[in-house]
Amino acid sequence: MSAMLLKKEKWPEFVEKLAGKKLWAPGADGDAMRFAPVTEGETPALDFNNTRVPPKEALFPQTETMYRFQLGAEEMEEPQLEDETVLLGVRPCDARAMTIVEKLFRWDIDDPYYVKRRELVTVVGLACSDPGLNCFCTSVGGGPASTEGLDLLMVDLGDNYLLEALTEKGETLLESAGDLLEKADSDAVKEKEKLVLEAEKKIKREVKTEGVPEGLPGLWEDPLWQNVSASCLGCGTCTYLCPTCHCFDIQDETEGFESRRCRMWDSCMFGEYTLHTSGHNPRPTRRERTRNRISHKYSYYVDKFDVIACVGCGRCINLCPVNIDIVEILKKVEEAL
Amino acid sequence: MELEQLQKTAAEVADREDVKYVIGWKKGSYGYRVAPGFIEDAAGAAELIFSPLCTANLATYLTLVEKLPVPRGQEADDRKVAVMVKGCDSRAVAQLLVEKGIGREEVVVIGCPCPGVVDPELLAEKYPETEETVEIKWTEDGFLLVRGEEEIEISRDELLAEKCRLCRYPNPVISDVMLGEPVETRELVEDEGVAEIENRDVDERAAYWEEQFAKCVRCYSCRNVCPLCYCQDCILDRLNPTWVNRAVNFSENTAFNIARAFHLAGRCIECGECERVCPANIPLGRLNRKLAREVRDKYGFEPGVDPEAEPFQASFKPDDPEDFIL
Numbered sequence: 193m194s195a196m197l198l199k200k201e202k203w204p205e206f207v208e209k210l211a212g213k214k215l216w217a218p219g220a221d222g223d224a225m226r227f228a229p230v231t232e233g234e235t236p237a238l239d240f241n242n243t244r245v246p247p248k249e250a251l252f253p254q255t256e257t258m259y260r261f262q263l264g265a266e267e268m269e270e271p272q273l274e275d276e277t278v279l280l281g282v283r284p285c286d287a288r289a290m291t292i293v294e295k296l297f298r299w300d301i302d303d304p305y306y307v308k309r310r311e312l313v314t315v316v317g318l319a320c321s322d323p324g325l326n327c328f329c330t331s332v333g334g335g336p337a338s339t340e341g342l343d344l345l346m347v348d349l350g351d352n353y354l355l356e357a358l359t360e361k362g363e364t365l366l367e368s369a370g371d372l373l374e375k376a377d378s379d380a381v382k383e384k385e386k387l388v389l390e391a392e393k394k395i396k397r398e399v400k401t402e403g404v405p406e407g408l409p410g411l412w413e414d415p416l417w418q419n420v421s422a423s424c425l426g427c428g429t430c431t432y433l434c435p436t437c438h439c440f441d442i443q444d445e446t447e448g449f450e451s452r453r454c455r456m457w458d459s460c461m462f463g464e465y466t467l468h469t470s471g472h473n474p475r476p477t478r479r480e481r482t483r484n485r486i487s488h489k490y491s492y493y494v495d496k497f498d499v500i501a502c503v504g505c506g507r508c509i510n511l512c513p514v515n516i517d518i519v520e521i522l523k524k525v526e527e528a529l
Numbered sequence: 530m531e532l533e534q535l536q537k538t539a540a541e542v543a544d545r546e547d548v549k550y551v552i553g554w555k556k557g558s559y560g561y562r563v564a565p566g567f568i569e570d571a572a573g574a575a576e577l578i579f580s581p582l583c584t585a586n587l588a589t590y591l592t593l594v595e596k597l598p599v600p601r602g603q604e605a606d607d608r609k610v611a612v613m614v615k616g617c618d619s620r621a622v623a624q625l626l627v628e629k630g631i632g633r634e635e636v637v638v639i640g641c642p643c644p645g646v647v648d649p650e651l652l653a654e655k656y657p658e659t660e661e662t663v664e665i666k667w668t669e670d671g672f673l674l675v676r677g678e679e680e681i682e683i684s685r686d687e688l689l690a691e692k693c694r695l696c697r698y699p700n701p702v703i704s705d706v707m708l709g710e711p712v713e714t715r716e717l718v719e720d721e722g723v724a725e726i727e728n729r730d731v732d733e734r735a736a737y738w739e740e741q742f743a744k745c746v747r748c749y750s751c752r753n754v755c756p757l758c759y760c761q762d763c764i765l766d767r768l769n770p771t772w773v774n775r776a777v778n779f780s781e782n783t784a785f786n787i788a789r790a791f792h793l794a795g796r797c798i799e800c801g802e803c804e805r806v807c808p809a810n811i812p813l814g815r816l817n818r819k820l821a822r823e824v825r826d827k828y829g830f831e832p833g834v835d836p837e838a839e840p841f842q843a844s845f846k847p848d849d850p851e852d853f854i855l
Contacts, residue, residue, distance in 0.1 A: 205743075222810050224744075224810060254746065317770065325660060325815035425593065425750065427748050429748045433746070462749075463766075476597055514585065517558040517559070
């Protein structure tokens with residue numbers, strides 16, 4: 193299907209047409225933005241830079257119940273995932289992150305939770321016309337209008353949104369909007385291309401990745417790790433708010449006789465993450481943990497899945513309490529290579 | 530305080546044989562950011578700065594060091610750590626001494642009298658951050674923002690951090706070396722942030738905190754940045770028994786935030802770091818200041834003011850009226 197135009201004043205009607213599906217969109221969470229289920233009758237606003245918490249939580253919830261059981265009983269109850277979901281206003285970097293994370297969740301065995309949610313979701317992206325200060329998506333294979341991981345891309349053209357279906361799911365969604373849309377003329381497409389070029393130019397930060405995946409393991413004992421991790425507090429901000437971080441822990445929680453097994457986000461920046469039962473910790477200090485965080489994204493993941501597990505969204509830079517800056521770390525890595 | 534004096538002092542201290550490194554503030558990687566700097570020798574001291582952007586409480590690094598076992602035949606490095614402190618930060622050092630979290634011989638305190646720092650979020654909101662590092666200086670009655678050729682005067686009231694509006698200890702309460710002249714000490718003022726919540730009725734208060742705690746992602750940056758949250762074995766990391774479930778929901782998030790606030794009652798020195806670092810913008814400062822106020826009003830105790838004091842939560846007075854016991 194070719195590109196379509198949606199007048200901005202018709203956006204609420206467009207959202208109404210999606211009734212029956214579960215909608216997630218960025219909404220105000222205090223004074224920040226976060227993806228959350230849209231309540232009926234609400235029209236999500238799309239004038240945001242990006243959410244603090246990435247939309248990964250729609251596919252990989254921070255706490256996921258795997259099954260419930262009663263102490264002493266043999267039966268267990270698994271929650272059924274069957275809601276068709278539409279994610280509205282996903283930034284291209286976060287959508288790319290979904291394709292990257294999916295490689296792991298579809299590796300040796302399919303992860304039933306992630307894969308099921310991924311199948312049920314339609315991802316509607318929103319191209320960036322005004323990238324943030326710490327965005328560097330163009331250095332790691334993405335871009336302000338990258339389409340990877342998206343079913344439909346929306347571009348803000350001022351009075352209209354330009355809509356391009358990228359998959360069958362995207363086309364179905366456009367068809368359901370029917371007469372709200374008009375066919376986009378070549379001017380609109382040209383305008384989009386111009387906007388994307390301008391947006392790319394606004395991206396100031398950059399990382400060089402050539403030779404990094406192969407070279408990182410050789411820097412195992414390099415003093416740079418001590419330098420860049422000296423100020424690290426060991427909190428989970430960088431990993432929890434990272435769209436590609438996907439580590440989890442599995443724990444049982446019991447109240448009275450009611451129990452559930454659930455999995456929840458975990459962070460390689462926590463000391464207990466690698467703590468063995470014996471008391472030994474192979475990553476005993478923040479130096480080893482920082483080295484692992486960077487090496488996993490820029491080397492181990494590349495080795496295994498042939499893609500850098502960082503989409504350049506800049507969240508870890510924006511929100512680190514002590515200004516640990518992944519772009520600066522990668523500069524030091526490049527110097528050390 | 531002159532920058533030259535700060536860098537000269539830091540260089541002298543860093544070069545001392547009994548000092549491992551000096552922890553100070555240095556220019557960050559972009560915009561308004563300031564990063565903690567670990568200075569091991571005199572040459573490194575040239576990186577250090579002191580400005581209204583130096584919000585971080587560096588005293589937290591005194592207890593954050595993860596010490597590895599010393600290999601057989603080697604000796605432990607027990608040199609002192611030198612740390613630069615503002616008034617509030619120095620209270621953390623004093624409180625750590627009270628609690629014997631650190632020993633006086635382990636630390637060299639470099640005191641920096643502080644006219645008050647800016648609220649970084651407010652600053653970025655009013656004067657958008659740029660990729661180049663930006664300098665901010667103190668003036669007689671406010672701040673001067675220097676961006677390239679451009680200089681912008683900003684009044685103190687416009688940008689001063691909330692914790693600094695309430696600060697009564699702008700001069701370090703403890704120090705080995707004091708830099709520059711003391712600044713004027715301010716009077717106790719009404720804590721409007723806390724009063725505003727206290728004035729709501731109980732249902733509104735519950736709803737307010739429910740909304741706040743629901744945002745928590747449990748990254749524990751508040752705990753880790755806190756100079757007084759330094760338990761080696763934190764109840765939050767315990768699995769057996771699991772005092773607080775790892776699950777992120779209102780109930781567990783509330784348990785976590787309230788447990789932390791209670792553990793800080795009579796210990797929190799109001800440096801405001803928890804609130805600054807929270808990625809969910811939960812007003813943790815208000816929560817902790819409320820408990821600090823209870824302790825101050827009911828027991829006449831203020832933490833981190835006197836390094837010789839008895840720790841509040843671990844002391845008993847025979848004449849305690851105990852009127853809270855039914």
